[in-house]
Amino acid sequence: MTTLSGLVIRQQEPRNLEFPFERLDSYLTPVESFYIRSHFHAPGLQSDSYRLSVGGAVKNPLVLTYDELKSLPAKTVVATLECAGNSRVFLVPQKPGAQWELGAVGTAEWTGVPLAMLLDRAGLTDKACDVVLEGADRGQPAEPPKPPDPISYSRSVPLDKALEDVLIAYGMNGVDLPHDHGFPVRAIVPGHYGMASVKWLTQVLVLEEQFQGYWQTSDYAYWDEVDGIPVRRPLSEIKLKSEIARPATLEVVPKGQLYRVYGAAWGGTADIVSVELTTDGGLTWAATDFLDPIRPHAWRRWSYDWKTPDQPGRYTLMSRAKNAAGASQPDKFDERYFSYVVHHTLPIEVIVQ
């Protein structure tokens, strides 16, 4: 495996680029290989003029500088981020949006201040229930229904999640956050799809109601049900998923030899305990081996030594993750998510010759 750098462009501006997933070979994704998902033009924030305000349903609103944030007790966590639209290109018929393949996912070590610490300093009111994270990136969103004027990117996390493990991060894999990843400060919401980890974070706004912003309702939302009646809810937790990094789609593999199939699995609300692989389109499944330990909200890479068939031809590989709660990746897409949460077993067709 030659280690090439470089990302695949899905949209030039705003910048949306993905990691070529067939190059997966490390637990932590290098900063320069980490997928970039932007909704608007990246704002040019400077660390010396940066301010983070914490307000709304709090007793003592705060405004913090970059240096003040960095002087607070820091915490470092590993978290896998996946774009909610990752693998959208596998949907048939095609759905609108960036045609992400397998690489709008990555794992990094994030360093920053627990949001709980800031909320504790600000002092929540009794009725606080939802925490809006607002970025400095601003524009007119695309999908209807949309507000008439430009808005800044914002997303909320329920108060219990905000207090549990959300990080106000300034470091990524030991370096300052790169510009495209939210410099100087972003949120990291471990276990939630990437849309929750607001980049270029400038405001934390505590609400006494459930936030019904654009990216909670029009976009990044799905149709749940209450007593059989569909109701719109914001996307949140990353669903159980595995992907095959190698072989790549339509890769030519030599017949009758050992080939090391390699991939990763993540998501779900329980520990991932197995990844199975089929090399015959789903007729039979074999257990694969994990390369990484169980760690909350982080992926586990896996591999499998495949004795390739003697018979040349096209073969379809799929991987399937299972977790400790007995859940398994589904075998087809759930249309209630429209163009998001593509976490079913994805077919990778290869050419044996």
Next chain:
Amino acid sequence: MTTLSGLVIRQQEPRNLEFPFERLDSYLTPVESFYIRSHFHAPGLQSDSYRLSVGGAVKNPLVLTYDELKSLPAKTVVATLECAGNSRVFLVPQKPGAQWELGAVGTAEWTGVPLAMLLDRAGLTDKACDVVLEGADRGQPAEPPKPPDPISYSRSVPLDKALEDVLIAYGMNGVDLPHDHGFPVRAIVPGHYGMASVKWLTQVLVLEEQFQGYWQTSDYAYWDEVDGIPVRRPLSEIKLKSEIARPATLEVVPKGQLYRVYGAAWGGTADIVSVELTTDGGLTWAATDFLDPIRPHAWRRWSYDWKTPDQPGRYTLMSRAKNAAGASQPDKFDERYFSYVVHHTLPIEVIVQ
């Protein structure tokens, strides 16, 4: 004024027809002149097999027949219903949706059982907060984002409103509800846009959360704000509005004579205390006279004897309602409503000759 019957078709199927508003001449709109707004094909409910279920966050779920409903103590109320999209045709540029002119509004006497009585019999749980009204009409809604499968028309009212004055109605102007108006039973939510008064009502479902159904979020919703950030909220109360019934658009009126301008005013959260009229495009305004008393959630017709100009030409008339809270009809459309809540002063151009 010849009294013609007949409605203007805006959509053949599902049936959407409006009252030709220039024919306004009674306080109560005759049943056959009342505007018809349907989202899907009208279901063919029969009174003898009809059932209304009351469930969800209640201690004793109920199922009532039509006869059982009619045997309960009845209440009759006057209420003006206006479609949230009424007057959409006045928007420039044109917005999608039925091109309602002035007549998707009407006033009737509704007879039925207070929803509060049914909820009292069912016994609300402590956490009850929102009441879903579900109709028997069913289909695939048009506007994104939409659920993948057909759904029945449903809308909620906040619990306090449900307990205040919502009626489970079976009578309209003293007769059984006509088929197109929801036979055998519909909801009447006085003071709210017509979308809340669910027709062909078959289920009342009490929720312990705010209902986020399709017609609360994707459709019949608007962009409010919380601390400057847009948030999506369901439409609810009818806004303060007045309309000119006569003269009609581009009506030819004789010069230098008295012409009785005639219209109605409704909506808002306080009593309507005046309607003013301009006949010179907004330069000067004159007080008009009311024909009807103040009554909650019902319109007041008004008239004004206009001495038409001696000078032939095109003249623009507008009416403007004011209420006891000091509110006045705005002079332009609020884009946060996109294609609903068209309640600004509407110009009616006439030809004096």
